[in-house]
Amino acid sequence: MAQHVRGVIARAKGEPVELTTIVVPDPGPGEAVVDIQACGVCHTDLHYREGGINDDFPFLLGHEAAGVVESVGEGVTEVAPGDYVILNWRAVCGQCRACKRGRPQYCFDTHNAKQKMTLLDGTELTPALGIGAFADKTLVAAGQCTKVDPAASPAAAGLLGCGVMAGIGAAINTGNVGRGDSVAVIGCGGVGDAAVAGARLAGARRIIAVDIDDRKLEKARSVGATHTVNSREADPVEAIRELTDGFGADVVIEAVGRPETYRQAFYARDLAGTVVLVGVPTPEMNIELPLLDVFGRGGALKSSWYGDCLPSRDFPMLIDLYLQGRLDLDAFVTETVGLDDVEEAFARMHGGDVLRSVVVL
Known part of the structure; x- marks a missing residue:
């Protein structure tokens, strides 16, 4: 059944973000619910709050995330409950002209979960980059989940989901x-x-x-x-x-x-x-x-585009390099904060005081 969890939303352009209760549905075909462990505070989330991406408010913010798959829907074979994953915002289709030419990193028909997360009153949320990970749990397309070595710190690993990978x-x-x-x-x-x-x-x-x-x-x-x-x-x-x-x-x-x-x-x-x-x-x-x-x-x-990455290829490789001590992802984590600290983290980021604040749940 649907779950009620905490999430950070932007209700309107330029307004401070709000920590509220959101509704996460059970995963449908091709979908997964992920228990979020950490999520980086990226400039893109601030752009969403400022209306710089589009005006599909309210937004469920957050997208540079790592966590554990809680449940999956029908037909999902990429991941299973218990898998430690990094989320990506470009689940490839496998059918477009780029994918068929062996260039899935340029997929022209990437997709996200079909179901919507909502507020308690039923208002549909627009998840940032199709993820929405400033939340205890989020719903994504299963192809947005890339399984990696669970020895990697969630605060560091999640950053590969956007800025560091780019x-x-x-x-x-x-x-x-x-x-x-x-x-x-x-x-x-x-x-x-x-x-x-x-x-x-x-x-x-x-x-x-x-x-x-x-x-x-x-x-x-x-x-x-x-x-x-x-x-x-x-x-x-x-x-x-x-x-x-x-x-x-x-x-x-x-x-x-x-x-x-x-x-x-x-x-x-x-x-x-x-x-x-x-x-x-x-x-x-x-x-x-x-x-x-x-x-x-x-x-x-x-x-x-997104570092021309293919998450299934690049995320596990870079996590292995991190665990070998050859890629210092920890150096990109300036501070760790809670879900109720996102607005303050935006201010520090805007002032150039941090490389990355990371929300840890």
């Missing part, structure tokens, strides 16, 4: 960073620092972190940056070229999502180098580049 994947999957490459990362929040860590995992020789905040640059050094540039104090394009023998970086990852930083990334790469856009722009943003420069510099201009 950054690591931008370096490894989209940017194809290889051994000996030079890499520059512009913007050193959670995603940018994860891109730094991904470049380090891939064997990059030189990793240049760029930001306007010295606190963030110091954190980037702790996860793998070999050099830092404060772009308030120096021209980042010239600084990156100076650190790469005058040529520019082999791969430049733009983790801000603004025209001015994208332009910096474009001109800070070597000839035939790669630019990866993983920062998310807003709808009104535009950029102009001389078409001759686009042609003459060669290389590739790429966008990274």
